[in-house]
Amino acid sequence: DTAVSQTPKYLVTQMGNDKSIKCEQNLGHDTMYWYKQDSKKFLKIMFSYNNKELIINETVPNRFSPKSPDKAHLNLHINSLELGDSAVYFCASSQARGSGANVLTFGAGSRLTVL
């Protein structure tokens, strides 16, 4: 009974193509995120949505467009894929903070390879 699920797990595609990665969480969390783990292994935040509203948008190319149809889903669409987009993309979710650390629950990741 996966809490944060991403599909597909692996994606191999050609440069210039458009692709999407889907994410769903069944935890009832209010906030969802996309993180990118690049070749240097850093996990870097890309986007964050709270109740379908964009709240964090890091310096990500316009080719990346997140879409949140409802608070349980946050999909990532990438246009005109480039070689540098090859990475592992992690979806995550968290509950709204009253106090305490903002603990994120991550999905298993989607490895994107652009040829």
Next chain:
Amino acid sequence: DQQVKQNSPSLSVQEGRISILNCDYTNSMFDYFLWYKKYPAEGPTFLISISSIKDKNEDGRFTVFLNKSAKHLSLHIVPSQPGDSAVYFCAASAQGGKLIFGQGTELSVKP
């Protein structure tokens, strides 16, 4: 411009001994620090956190120490077990709840 750094890419320890994983940060405004553990082909899972107003937090075999003056934190695992072998990420909580991660340290615990 990495605000959270883990300068040791890997660490190898003997089963039963202590594992010490280190993390440095640059932003004194971080309010919480977290450690995550990641197995291959899985997402990171939360391990332990510490508030910036504390200097120690303990949970079973895991203890996190925070030295604010040095902008340094460490995770101690005692005793280390083979199942602890994984990549450990340090993260800091910034304004708006954003988590900023280090690049991870791969821990190998040998039987």
